[in-house]
Amino acid sequence: MAKRIQEPAREIDVIHETDVLVIGSGPGGLPAALAAARAGVEVTLVERFGCFGGNLTVVGVEGMHWYRHEETVESNGIAREFEDRAKEMGAAVPESQSLSYEIDSEGFKLVADKMVADEPNIRPMLHRQFVAPIMEGNGIIGIITESKAGREAILAKRVIDATGDADVIDRAGAPTYKTPLEKMMAASVMFHVAGVDKQKFMDGIKNDPQTYADWGGGGEWNIETTGKEDEMFSPFLKKPFEQAIKDGLIPPHLSTIAGTWGAVHDTGELTYMNLIHMDDCDGTDPDSLTKYEIEGRRQSMLAIEALRRYTPGCEGIRLRNFGMSLGVRDTRKVDCEYNMTSHDVREQARFEDSVGIFPEFIDGYGILILPTTGRYFQIPYRNLLPKKVENLLVAGRATGGDRDSHAATRNMACCAVTGQAAGIAAALSIKQQNKALADIDPLLIQTELERQGGRHH
Incomplete structure (x- = not known):
């Protein structure tokens, strides 16, 4: 007791x-x-x-x-x-x-x-x-x-x-x-990066555009649609992290590292990186929040290294900042x-x-x-x-x-x-x-x- x-x-x-x-x-x-x-x-x-x-x-x-x-x-x-x-x-x-x-x-x-x-x-x-x-x-x-x-x-x-x-x-x-x-929506650590070659990054996106039909990779990214969304462009990133898993950079159980970017700026900033999704986080439990704040930052750095190695225009990227707090959905x-x-x-x-x-x-x-x-x-x-x-x-x-x-x-x-x-x-x-x-x-x-x-x- x-x-x-x-x-x-x-x-x-x-x-x-x-x-x-x-x-x-x-x-x-x-x-x-x-x-x-x-x-x-x-x-x-x-x-x-x-x-x-x-x-x-x-x-x-x-x-x-x-x-x-x-x-x-x-x-x-x-x-x-x-x-x-x-x-x-x-x-x-x-x-x-x-x-x-x-x-x-x-x-x-x-x-x-x-x-x-x-x-x-x-x-x-x-x-x-x-x-x-x-x-x-x-x-x-x-x-x-x-x-x-x-x-x-x-x-x-x-x-x-x-x-x-x-x-x-x-x-x-x-x-x-x-x-x-066990059924709650995943929690996320958001982050922003700097040092992106905007032209090279956008050329890479145009050469291999992703749609909502490409969403997948486990967790929040396995989705049901009405079909009308499937051919629409989505700023979705999954392939760099799949390659990182194949090369041993990211552990296989972190196949949930995938997601979207928000905007790429002329200054070389790539913002609103929504890539980290962690199950079993209870946003009303401070011990759970502590665990996943730390784990989310750790996974973010794995994601940044994968982008650096496998994404055109991201060869020189670095972390700009994390969100001040974990993002809780549920x-x-x-x-x-x-x-x-x-x-x-x-x-x-x-x-x-x-x-x-x-x-x-x-x-x-x-x-x-x-x-x-x-x-x-x-x-x-x-x-x-x-x-x-x-x-x-x-x-x-x-x-x-x-x-x-x-x-x-x-x-x-x-x-x-x-x-x-x-x-x-x-x-x-x-x-x-x-x-x-x-x-x-x-x-x-x-x-x-x-x-x-x-x-x-």
Whole structure:
């Protein structure tokens, strides 16, 4: 039996009170904070790292809209604004496989800073880690944080969990669930390299272009498609690593080293190297995260050496940087008032309480469906409402749903859709004499979403 200690009771300073408190500033949390502020309430944005952006900045996932093609129906709203603002500030370049832009993970830190600073209703709080909810009956009324300043309390009328792992919701006692570890999507260490001969590299790509039909190599890269994706270009790299295994450079059990690159720059940088995929990583277990952070960096260096030896234009490459943290695709999900289904995301679901749309883009668990035909699904407001706890909403990766639906809603642009909707709902509930979140008229959310440039139908 594990040894235990008794933590002494103590008083904690309440350092701030706010209308809407958002925990996590990634693709779900940042839009939630922006949307709530634009809807006219005071917002506090709590983030454990030293920058906003989550996966975009901390992990280095630069392809937010890589699914976009001519017939893609877009969500618009803050999801699109991220890309537009990044382009305006010189933090985006054309993406190689779509009609989108790759968002520079370092440059977007400045973009996010500017977007937050432009909203006088937002109080940013970086370098504060959520540790516990503050409850009053079955309602959440704030959180406790830890930081260099010690333990502090923040009180709020409404709380939005945008941690990606449902940390707040789980500790508040609302029901959550997890995919079994052996079936979870793989975790990844992202990295960027420098020293690429761009012309030579691109000539090599043109001489041996890869398509989505070439995906394979184990793990996340063994995929089901609808067939329409099979002849489309993909910036996929597998052959260098197959050769490295044949030559003994990479051990045979690491056949999972394969994947995509994001953009090659005139400066010789090759960015968003999505090559390392590790099964059995539990993103809610710090020991597991420790193990796979270290293992991911080790595998990255094997991948770089293979590229150096077997890929034209990469003879002189070197590591530029790793993402600040491991990229996690799959942990807790919230048991919401409505949980999305495979049928919803594959068959263009429609809901009267829709608070956002997302194109038919499904990527995960061995499935790849790209939105090339104008198909899309709606997301209901009930999908943001956890059960059993009041004053609390979920935004981003942890919204409720089955396996296939998670492969759609986990994507960063969809996280922005649920984040914007959650921020609007939280703000409106306060402005309507503190009406319960479950009682908000979805039509009011839809009206404000339209005003903010988003789509719900």
